[in-house]
Amino acid sequence: METVLRADDHKGGWLHMDFGDLMQRLTEEVDELFELQGTxxxxxxxxxxxxxxxxxxxxxxxxxxRSSREGRAER
Structure with a gap:
């Protein structure tokens, strides 16, 4: 996992992405993994x-x- 993250460091991380963006990417990756079934x-x-x-x-x-922590800090 760490190797894959480091290879993508140039992309700027995920802190600029919102929940929907991340869910979309997760779904895409699950689909890609599913396509490899049987290999x-x-x-x-x-x-x-x-x-x-x-x-x-x-x-x-x-x-x-992070969102949960920020919500608690604002209260």
Whole structure:
């Protein structure tokens, strides 16, 4: 997962993305992973797509956690 994130560092991270953007990307990555169904489990493409799915799920969790913290700080 970390390797995939580092390879995409030039894209500027996810902090500029909103929940809908991240959900769209997660859905796209799940679709890509699903398309690889039936391939060799150790296939490098399966591993990369699974890492992409995990990373977008992590980004969503981070966004929600940050939003929750900001909401508490404003109260």
């Amino acid at each position: 060799e489990p150790a296939n490098e493409f399966v591993i990369k797509e699974a890492a992409d799915v995990a990373n977008f799920a992590m980004m969503i969790a981070d966004l929600v956690r």
